[in-house]
Amino acid sequence: MDFELKTLTLHQAAGLAADALILLWSDRAGQTSAGPGDPLTLWARGAVADKDIESAVGSCLLAHRLPGVQPRRLALVRTGEGSGASIRKAVTAAMKALAGDAVKRLVLVAGDAEAAAVSAAVQAVAETSYRYVATKSQAKPRVLQKVVVGVADAAAVRQAFDQGVAVAHGVELAREWANRPGNHATPTMLAQAARQLGKLPGMSVEVLGPKEVAKLGMGAFMAVAQGSSEPLRFIVLKYQGAAKSSAPVVLVGKGITFDTGGISLKPAPEMDEMKFDMGGAASVLGTFAALAKLRPALNVVGLIPTCENMPDGRAVKPGDVVTSMSGQTIEVLNTDAEGRLILCDALTYAQRFKPRALIDVATLTGACVIALGGVRAGLFANRDDLAQHLFEAGEAALDPCWRMPLDDEYAEGLKSHFADMGNVAGRQAGAVTAAKFLEKFVGDHAWAHLDIAGVAWKGGASKGATGRPVPLLLRYLLDEADRLALQLRPTPKAVGAKPVRKR
Known part of the structure; x- marks a missing residue:
């Protein structure tokens, strides 16, 4: 259009x-x-x-x-x-x-x-x-x-208009991929979509398969994927809008293209909606499509770990212990808490870029849906300034989020008798304990986690993906480009100051 x-x-x-x-x-x-x-x-x-x-x-x-x-x-x-x-x-x-x-x-x-x-x-x-x-034989386009x-x-509104068009383009791409059935949006197909984005100005893409992921030691990611005949993919998208030496913002999108729950099988009603469990990955793709249109002066890396979560004879079992890329071991107490397992290895990988900010986006927990419904995404962050910037971006973009707590006490339930941690911590504060799990893999970097389980899609008569939080992410990145420009601006010399001569 x-x-x-x-x-x-x-x-x-x-x-x-x-x-x-x-x-x-x-x-x-x-x-x-x-x-x-x-x-x-x-x-x-x-x-x-x-x-x-x-x-x-x-x-x-x-x-x-x-x-x-x-x-x-x-x-x-x-x-x-x-x-x-x-x-x-x-x-x-x-x-x-x-x-x-x-x-x-x-x-x-x-x-x-x-x-x-x-x-x-x-x-x-x-x-x-x-x-x-995409999958209708007689649909009206x-x-x-x-x-x-x-x-x-x-002229007065040109910039905002261009940004609106870019957001609309990115949201539509995200909606399109999230709406596609699991057999029409496999990890391999998502990788192909990323390769198309990689052809755009300022973009590049690398796609890793099972052998490369195994070499990296991503044991948590591989554990989730091992129950499916569809091979996993690890997508690395890069947008360069600033100097190569400039630290990037890293976006990590959860890409479970279909989630049965694995051996911890989900109930049958509405399981078809688990095709939307790659909403985080779709939003990263959409954000990069928008970046290609606006070309802000900022470097951005997008990481998408993508696979299916299936329950065949090779699938990871409750009680299994896996070793993550970070070296930390994880007792898989519930195979339906798989998103955090693929994200934790991607977060470890992200640290090689020495990011100025690290943000993961995931349809992670039903608990966040209970807490915030379909209005606001859950926001968790280990830095107050990063949390504030994301909150303000959401308000400006009409794509709101709400900050949730990260008190250390919430991590108590993740303790395990047989590994460094369990992957779940009981029913109480499930969205918070999931975030506490991810926090163990971000090191000292400024990190935020967006739980979009309540906002990434709608059910019922309006069933379909929303494309959120593409508007929030793009607004944050444009604001971050402005903040970077201010940091790089030369400090003006004091009026009347004289140079100091060395003797």
Whole structure:
């Protein structure tokens, strides 16, 4: 789908050839006077004055073939104070109202909307028009091909618009791979998707197979994979936007392409949704796709350990002890706690890059779903500044998270009689004890863990991947590029200072 940003008055927008037009109407919009021959403003103001449309955010009024307006279908939608969250809700409502029409070309008039709101509008259009068709024989693909976003001053919001388009692209890639069934998104297929990203500017990719992973000593990762006939893959993506000497941010995405639970077999109901257990890996792929579009001045490494968790005769058993890449031994008390086993070896591998920050992303625990539901991802971090930066990025990106505790006492339950640690610690505070397990493999590096089990996909009538937390991760990386630029900026010399001469 092609997005275009233009400076447009309402009069100009009315003259564009399109199948439909969405007019965003904020609480302050009616304060301006309509110019002569401006049918859109006159129509909108009249509808508001006559109370044909409610004032609540997302309230929508449709019209057909309004005189003086080229687009056949019109949607007037209220945006309240015009915040990013309000705009997203409003655009989503308008897109759903127009869903029955074959809209190939859309004009979205945002007027004097703020930069963040324009970005939110772009993402909302992309999200609501997405269609999954990869494994359907007669599916209708996305009809919408062209979206013109009209604003009062295109130059003022250009950067936010470009970022919104990049996020939309990354989210869609993440959704697409997470939505695919396990037999259409195997570890080998994920590696092929990564190789395609590796061809983009600034990108490179390396894919390791079972022999290379065994040579590295990734015993925990291999233990999970040994029950499946599908070979594991360890994907190493690199984006270079800064000097080679600049320490990268390392993202680690859990890539269990299907999770049966292994010998600790999951119940049958909704087990099909365990194809979404590679949501962390999908979000890393999506983030790299967005990075390729925006090219920030920052180095980023993406690590994706990917395999299936299956229960055949070779599968790891409860009570088995495996040796991780770090040398620490792990008693596998529950084979359904497999995500932390593949992540721990990837976190150990990540330390070779001497990262400025290390962030893992995983659909890790049902306990996090119970704690936070489907609104916020769980955030764990061993540095206050890193936690704050991720939290702020989530708020700005409308992809929120919430910090959870990491008190040392939570690790008590991981003690084992037969290994350095167990891989589970009982039912209480399950999301926290999982994070405490991962913390044992990050060394002294600044580290954060995002448990996205509650936000990576939806069930029921809206079943499907969300693409989260691509918006959060990209916002954090762009902010981190800005922080790096400030660190590299030369310190200005004091006015009037004289050089000190050596004697």
